[in-house]
Amino acid sequence: MGYGGFRGGVHPFRGKDITKEKAISEYLPQKELVYPLSQHIGAPAKAVVSAGDEVLAGQILGEAAGPVSANVISSVSGRVRVIERRMLATGVISDSVIVENDREYRLAPGIGKAREPKEMTKEEIRTAVKNAGIVGLGGAGFPTHVKLAPKDDDAIEYVIVNAVECEPYLTGDYRLMLEEAEGILAGLQVLLRLFEKAKGIIAIEADKPEAAKRMKAAVEEKGLGDSVEVCVLKTKYPQGAERNLIFSLTGRRLNSKKLPPDAGCIVSNASTVHAVGQAVCEGLPLMNRIITVTGNGIANPGNFRVKTGTNYGELIEAAGGFACRPEKVIAGGPMMGMALTVPDVPVTKTSSALLVFEKDPVAEVKPGSCIRCGRCVKACPCRLLPLKMWQACKHYNLELFQKLYGTECYECGSCTYVCPARLSLTQSFKQARMMVFDQKKQARSKTDGIQNQFQLQESAAPDGLR
Ligand code: SF4
Ligand code: SF4
Incomplete structure (x- = not known):
């Protein structure tokens, strides 16, 4: 097994x-909480409470x-x-x-x-x-x-904990590894009970040596050295993208039509694995997220x-408020996050960061024309031709x-990051992909099963890219 890198990628600040x-x-919320029923891939959840109902945490x-x-x-x-429509940080409107x-x-x-967990059946674990x-x-x-229910449990050779966190500025998973390594291992042990023939791999980028040291020590302390390995990967964005990660660790290639189990892998982000451990071992559902609030525009990063449902505005106050009049606020990382125009949106299960910057580096940049420098081609980890795709979109x-x-x-945003003409390549590709998937969705029969939803997962966003 080699831990080399993938082709392409970039090295942002x-x-x-x-x-x-x-x-x-x-941070404990002070105001009302907003729970969108659509904060995951797939069908929106169906509300089982009504206005006026008393609810308890974990319900x-x-x-x-x-x-x-x-x-x-x-x-x-x-x-x-009340149950009403609210906007999410992604701009999506959801019943909430x-x-x-x-x-x-x-x-x-x-x-x-x-x-x-040792006394639970696989079915009980999956249900939990x-x-x-x-x-x-x-x-x-x-x-x-x-994700934890592939066709054949025994065909899974590797359970990979994606602790790469390659998105700039984000340090939530890093802190989780330093502070709650045992919790991540508890979750990994649960996953290894589901996939008994698999080896556990904890993948960490080389720029986090303290985290690698901490996880290695925890593996040794628990006597898991034979079944779990901590692998240190090159620091390069987007190392955490599922396809890149699997290639870097196993040399196996995937495209958007294939899933990690096709390469004998299950890949889960470090926070997800931690949440699995909490759910199965401690009976705690997903009620919290670790959010990095950072940037030169926030007083106390x-x-x-x-708590999920917390208003982003409260989070800004929790971090001491704005240190200036920020020109740019981003929900998520700078490579894949979304610019936030209003802070009145809730923290959801997939929230990871809030970045606040005094200056918007791209505010006054005027896009030029493609000069055919080829940098985007070199940077693309999928070996695509972004310059030609741009022409198609145009x-x-x-x-x-x-x-x-x-x-x-x-x-992943790598092509946009390197483009000297400042073309909004990724944004165009995002829109084009949405249009293609919409067209395909309309053409597909409503009886499409779970396999198509899996494909949707791969095409919608790379899990664990951060
Ligand atoms: S990086 Fe930008 S300018 Fe260079 S070839 Fe690609 S699209 Fe054209
Ligand atoms: S074309 Fe897509 S995958 Fe390739 S660098 Fe650009 S955004 Fe990333």
Whole structure:
């Protein structure tokens, strides 16, 4: 097994020094909480509460509706004020359950009850993960219980914990490894119970030697040296993209039509694995996210454990408020995140960071014309031809876009990052891909099963890219 790199990629400014020494601190929300019923890939959850209902922390607010969907869980106790449409940081509008927080954080019956995974069947483990509402916390939001149910458990050779966190500025997973390594290992051990023939791999980038040291020590302390390996990978963006990660670790290639199990792998982000451990061993559903709030426009950057549903505006206050009048606020990392125009949006399961910058580096940049320098081609980890795809997008030629394998693009942003003409390549590809998938969706029969949803997962976003 080689731990080499993948072709392409870029080396953006890391920006992690701002918060890498900031321990995770808990923030308790003061205002009402907003729980979108659609904060995962697949069908929106179906609300099982109504306005006026009293709810407890850990209680299901929305039930998974369909084979690819996820429960939505209340992270506080209080009262449902209303169910209405709200905007998410991604700009998506979703039906959402609005809960008035009583600030008592009373748990629902049975929540927080310890369990021994060794005494649970595989089915019970998968059910516990499903009930906990866990989705890929690396950004994709694909329901984890579906991911953990490949066709053949015995064909899985590697369970990979994606602890790469290659997006600049983000340090949440890094802090989790330093502070709660045992929790990540507990989750990995649960996964290895599902895939008994697999070896566990914890993948970490070389710029996080302390985290690698901590995870290696935890593996040794638990006596897992024979079944779990900590692998240190080259520091290069987007090392954490699922396809790149699998290639770097196993030499096996995937395209958007294939899934990690086709390469004998299950890949889960470090926070997701930690959440699996909490759900199965401690009976705790997914109620929190670790969010890095950072940038030169925020007064006290840090890492916060935040209840899902918390308003981003509160998070800004928790980090001391703005240090200036920021020109740019981004939900997520700078490579794949979304510019935030209003802070009045909720933290969801896939939230990871809030970046605040005094200056917007691209605000006054005027896009030029392609000078055919080829830098985008060199940077593309998917071996695509972004300059030609750009021409196809410019002429609204979706057929050509597909002929150029444009749907293989996973929107990593590397081509945009290196383009001297400042063309908004990734944004165009994102729109073109959405249009292609919309067209295909319309053409597909409604009886498409779970396999298509898996493909949607791969095409929608690379899990664990951060
Ligand atoms: S990097 Fe930009 S300018 Fe250079 S070839 Fe690609 S699209 Fe054209
Ligand atoms: S955004 Fe798409 S085309 Fe551009 S480098 Fe990434 S994968 Fe390649």
